[in-house]
Amino acid sequence: DAGVTQSPTHLIKTRGQHVTLRCSPISGHKSVSWYQQVLGQGPQFIFQYYEKEERGRGNFPDRFSARQFPNYSSELNVNALLLGDSALYLCASSWRGENTEAFFGQGTRLTVV
Amino acid sequence: AQRVTQPEKLLSVFKGAPVELKCNYSYSGSPELFWYVQYSRQRLQLLLRHISRESIKGFTADLNKGETSFHLKKPFAQEEDSAMYYCALGRNEKLTFGTGTRLTIIP
Numbered sequence: 001d002a003g004v005t006q007s008p009t010h011l012i013k014t015r016g017q018h019v020t021l022r023c024s025p026i027s028g029h030k031s032v033s034w035y036q037q038v039l040g041q042g043p044q045f046i047f048q049y050y051e052k053e054e055r056g057r058g059n060f061p062d063r064f065s066a067r068q069f070p071n072y073s074s075e076l077n078v079n080a081l082l083l084g085d086s087a088l089y090l091c092a093s094s095w096r097g098e099n100t101e102a103f104f105g106q107g108t109r110l111t112v113v
Numbered sequence: 114a115q116r117v118t119q120p121e122k123l124l125s126v127f128k129g130a131p132v133e134l135k136c137n138y139s140y141s142g143s144p145e146l147f148w149y150v151q152y153s154r155q156r157l158q159l160l161l162r163h164i165s166r167e168s169i170k171g172f173t174a175d176l177n178k179g180e181t182s183f184h185l186k187k188p189f190a191q192e193e194d195s196a197m198y199y200c201a202l203g204r205n206e207k208l209t210f211g212t213g214t215r216l217t218i219i220p
Binding site for chain 2: 003004031033035040041042043044045048050055056058090092101102103104105106107
């Protein structure tokens with residue numbers, strides 16, 4: 001099992017641009033969550049999707065959006081990038097969303113310049 | 114609002130000495146608590162969860178609802194325990210993480 005895979009691993013964008021990050025969950029996992037980890041901080045919850053429906057949303061602006069596809073993979077989109085969006089974005093998958101063990105990907109390192 | 118506090122950003126312990134990583138939480142209700150670990154150049158992974166009450170790699174953690182704590186303990190530190198440790202509170206499909214403690218085991 002390849003585990004949770006995220007792409008790309010690194011990304012550099014300019015302020016105002018848009019970015020799409022991708023996540024493939026572990027086979028059989030139907031829940032995907034996204035987290036933002038700023039340097040020196042713990043991961044902060046952005047979204048959770050289960051069976052293609054949004055089940056939870058963190059305290060992030062509307063510039064952040066996500067979706068889950070029929071194969072349970074997911075995309076995180078961020079519009080109008082700000083310097084403060086520079087962070088490691090983590091995807092986690094689990095069999096179900098209800099506090100079951102979350103398996104994390106390696107993350108996508110986004111740098112906004 | 115739910116909150117997790119890890120008061121120590123850095124902790125250094127000699128090999129063979131006991132380890133205690135502190136975690137306090139704020140939540141009104143029945144929380145589910147976890148400890149996640151990130152070894153150098155590896156992904157974040159679950160170390161243990163309070164509901165399973167098991168010992169992983171010699172680590173244990175007891176949920177103390179009176180003190181709202183979930184401290185991580187190990188009686189004898191090993192060099193391979195050096196890592197970043199995060200305490201997390203799970204509720205309604207959301208994990209709330211603390212800021213983490215970097216544990217360094219001194220040989």
